[in-house]
Amino acid sequence: MNGVKRFFQQAWLYYKGQYTQFSFQEVFIYRMALPLFTLIYYCMAAQYGFNSPRLTHWVIGNSFLLCTSQGVFRLGLSFGDERFNGRLRTLVVSPHNKLAIVMEKSFVFIFEGLLTSSFGILCGSLIFGISFADVNLLTFAIVLISGMVAAMGFGMFLSAFGLVSDSMHFILNVIYMAMTILCGANFPVSDLPAAARAISHMLPLTRSIQAADMLFGTVDGVRLTSLLAQEWGVGIAYLLLGFITVKVCERIAIKRATLEMF
Amino acid sequence: MSLRVLVSSMLVQMKKSFARPMFRVCLLIEPIANTILLYYMFRHSGRSDFGTYVILGGGLTSLWEVILFSSAGDINRERYSGTLSLLFAMPTPFPAILLGKIMGNTVLSFITLILSYATARILFGLTLAVSSIGLLIAALVMAAISFVVISMFLAYALTLSRRTVLYMNCLNFPIFLLCGFAFPIEILPQWALPLSYALPPTWAIRLLRMCFVSPMDPLLFGEYSLILAGEIVVFAFFAVLLYRVIDRQVRIRASLEVF
Numbered sequence: 001m002n003g004v005k006r007f008f009q010q011a012w013l014y015y016k017g018q019y020t021q022f023s024f025q026e027v028f029i030y031r032m033a034l035p036l037f038t039l040i041y042y043c044m045a046a047q048y049g050f051n052s053p054r055l056t057h058w059v060i061g062n063s064f065l066l067c068t069s070q071g072v073f074r075l076g077l078s079f080g081d082e083r084f085n086g087r088l089r090t091l092v093v094s095p096h097n098k099l100a101i102v103m104e105k106s107f108v109f110i111f112e113g114l115l116t117s118s119f120g121i122l123c124g125s126l127i128f129g130i131s132f133a134d135v136n137l138l139t140f141a142i143v144l145i146s147g148m149v150a151a152m153g154f155g156m157f158l159s160a161f162g163l164v165s166d167s168m169h170f171i172l173n174v175i176y177m178a179m180t181i182l183c184g185a186n187f188p189v190s191d192l193p194a195a196a197r198a199i200s201h202m203l204p205l206t207r208s209i210q211a212a213d214m215l216f217g218t219v220d221g222v223r224l225t226s227l228l229a230q231e232w233g234v235g236i237a238y239l240l241l242g243f244i245t246v247k248v249c250e251r252i253a254i255k256r257a258t259l260e261m262f
Numbered sequence: 263m264s265l266r267v268l269v270s271s272m273l274v275q276m277k278k279s280f281a282r283p284m285f286r287v288c289l290l291i292e293p294i295a296n297t298i299l300l301y302y303m304f305r306h307s308g309r310s311d312f313g314t315y316v317i318l319g320g321g322l323t324s325l326w327e328v329i330l331f332s333s334a335g336d337i338n339r340e341r342y343s344g345t346l347s348l349l350f351a352m353p354t355p356f357p358a359i360l361l362g363k364i365m366g367n368t369v370l371s372f373i374t375l376i377l378s379y380a381t382a383r384i385l386f387g388l389t390l391a392v393s394s395i396g397l398l399i400a401a402l403v404m405a406a407i408s409f410v411v412i413s414m415f416l417a418y419a420l421t422l423s424r425r426t427v428l429y430m431n432c433l434n435f436p437i438f439l440l441c442g443f444a445f446p447i448e449i450l451p452q453w454a455l456p457l458s459y460a461l462p463p464t465w466a467i468r469l470l471r472m473c474f475v476s477p478m479d480p481l482l483f484g485e486y487s488l489i490l491a492g493e494i495v496v497f498a499f500f501a502v503l504l505y506r507v508i509d510r511q512v513r514i515r516a517s518l519e520v521f
Contacts, residue, residue: 022425030428037435041444048445049303049312170283177295187302 007104015108031112032119035066039120042186043128059124060212061185067117067144068151068205069176074109075155076172078102079162088259092163098246102159106152114148135215139224143215146231147208153238154204160245163253184209204238207231267354271362276370279332288328293374296320297381300444301388313388314474319444321378322467325409326443328371330433333364333413338426346421347518357414357505364413368406393478401473401483404490405466411494412462415501421508422515442467462497465490 019027039062046058078101082088091101125132132140158175162168180186182200189200200206211227214220253259279285297320304312340346350356382388392398416433420426438444440454441463447455458464469486472478512518 022428026425026428029432034431034435037439041435041439044439044449045300045303045444048315048449049300049305049307051307167283170287173284173287174291177291181295181299181302186299191302 007100007107010104011107014105015112031070031116035070035116036120036123039063039066039124040127043124046186055124055128056130056216057213058186059121059128059130060216061183061209063117063120063124064144064147064205064209064212065180065183065185066120067113067148068179070113070116071106071110071148071151072155072158072176072179073172074106074113075102075152076158076175077162077168078105078159080166080168081105083162083166083259086260088163088253092250092253092259098160098163098250099156099242102156106155110148110152114144117144117148136219139219140212140215143208143211143228146211146228146235147205150204150208150231150235150238153235153242156242157238157245160242160249163246163249163259164256179203179205182206202234204231204234207234264354264358267358268362268365271359272366272369275336275363275366279336279367279370285328285332288324288331289370289373290377292327293321293324293377294381296323297378298385301382301386305386311475313382314390314471315444316386316388317378317382317390318375318467318470318474320381321375322470323438323443324374324378325371326437326463327434328374329364329367329409329413330416330430330437332367332371334416334420334426334430334433336363336367337417337420341426341518344519350512350518356509360417361410361414364410364417368410368413371409372402372406390474391476392473393476394473397478397480397483398470398473400487401466401469404487404494405463405470408462408466408490408494408497411497411501415497415504418501418504418508422511422517437461437463440464460493462490462493465493 022030039059042062043055043058046052047055079088079091082091091098124130158172161171165171178199182189182192182196182203183205184200185205189197189206192200207227208231211224211231214224214227280289297316300316300319304316309315337346340349349359379390420429423429439450440458441447441461442450442458443463447458447464450458465486469483469490472483472486
């Protein structure tokens with residue numbers, strides 16, 4: 001019981017710590033308004049590029065991408081931040097599970113990511129006139145959560161590299177750029193060359209964006225379930241990979257003794 | 263203002279910037295990624311000039327990020343290293359050091375345009391036909407000056423703030439949108455257009471795009487150049503004014519080492 005209490009205490013403390021120097025308005029601008037500008041930019045580029053008056057796909061796809069980016073970045077930077085603040089050595093020698101530390105540090109941010117995504121969808125829908133009248137909102141929420149779960153697994157996997165690398169911002173930004181191109185948020189995955197399509201299917205979000213798109217047209221129940229199951233599968237696969245990677249990286253980090261380098 | 267200070271500050275800054283992994287992402291990887299993304303988004307547009315939008319859009323968005331995240335972020339990095347107050351208090355004027363830093367970043371940032379063109383050419387076979395090489399050079403020089411002036415303005419504005427990261431991010435996508443980095447500003451709502459016109463990058467981008475339109479209208483090029491020159495003067499004036507205010511505030515608050 002104490003462990004659970006400590007988990008939530010740590011999660012809340014870390015979240016609060018990130019924003020202590022900002023006012024509520026500044027946090028709102030940073031976490032809600034700016035992602036919305038990103039979404040509007042991609043939607044307008046799509047409007048120009050695809051000559052498309054109907055921007056449902058781009059509003060949904062980019063909202064999902066925003067949600068994921070927050071999840072992936074927060075989880076991925078868990079150890080990077082600790083390295084920067086000189087606490088990584090203390091964490092590595094502590095008996096606490098390293099993935100539990102990542103979870104603690106990103107727990108509240110996951111909800112923040114869901115909130116950002118919902119805000120993006122809401123504002124995007126109002127700005128670009130997208131109707132949710134024929135969409136089953138519960139199914140839509142399940143799709144969004146599935147995408148987030150897959151992204152969390154991916155973020156957990158990436159976070160392990162923070163134990164051995166001092167360039168997590170570099171790694172995460174490159175991955176985010178790759179996701180922007182490969183996830184199908186901005187153009188159909190089928191347009192990509194075969195090799196890029198294969199990578200696209202290994203990334204989180206590709207399937208949940210397809211599933212969310214389906215909800216705005218003809219829903220094929222079997223296909224939808226299959227897409228969601230695959231998305232959960234991707235998330236769980238990355239989580240398992242994360243367990244192994246964190247152990248390997250922890251061993252390498254201790255052997256190299258470069259935990260304070262940045 | 264000593265030329266030697268300017269040049270050495272510029273050279274040191276270029277080395278320091280290139281040593282940062284995130285700078286290398288913005289400078290070397292982003293233009294490639296942005297060009298690929300814009301190509302796939304614009305290739306079905308049916309427009310004959312879509313290549314110009316892909317190459318300039320991919321290059322210029324990365325160029326702005328390089329300038330923004332380095333010039334504004336450098337103030338924060340100096341603050342974090344505890345050297346901001348030293349830079350401010352030394353006999354060499356702070357604006358000279360800052361200008362050198364910004365010029366260094368701006369010179370490097372033009373690599374993004376070359377990379378964007380190379381990506382479009384190698385991966386997708388896109389080419390650009392320059393209507394006048396002389397006017398293209400003039401447009402590039404004016405664009406560089408406008409970016410330097412804006413960077414000076416931003417760097418001064420962020421000297422006192424501990425929230426540089428927040429403000430830097432605030433100026434990224436909104437500026438892409440307002441200045442028409444990847445698409446013409448005419449598709450923006452009417453109420454947003456005055457804001458777009460008030461920003462020098464809008465005119466710099468228009469000038470650059472015009473250099474790839476055939477036949478090019480020299481009169482229109484002249485008109486846009488005059489507007490851009492006017493806006494550069496206005497921004498430079500406000501940058502100088504802002505520096506005077508900041509210079510005074512820095513000494514009153516004495517908070518350059520607080521982060």
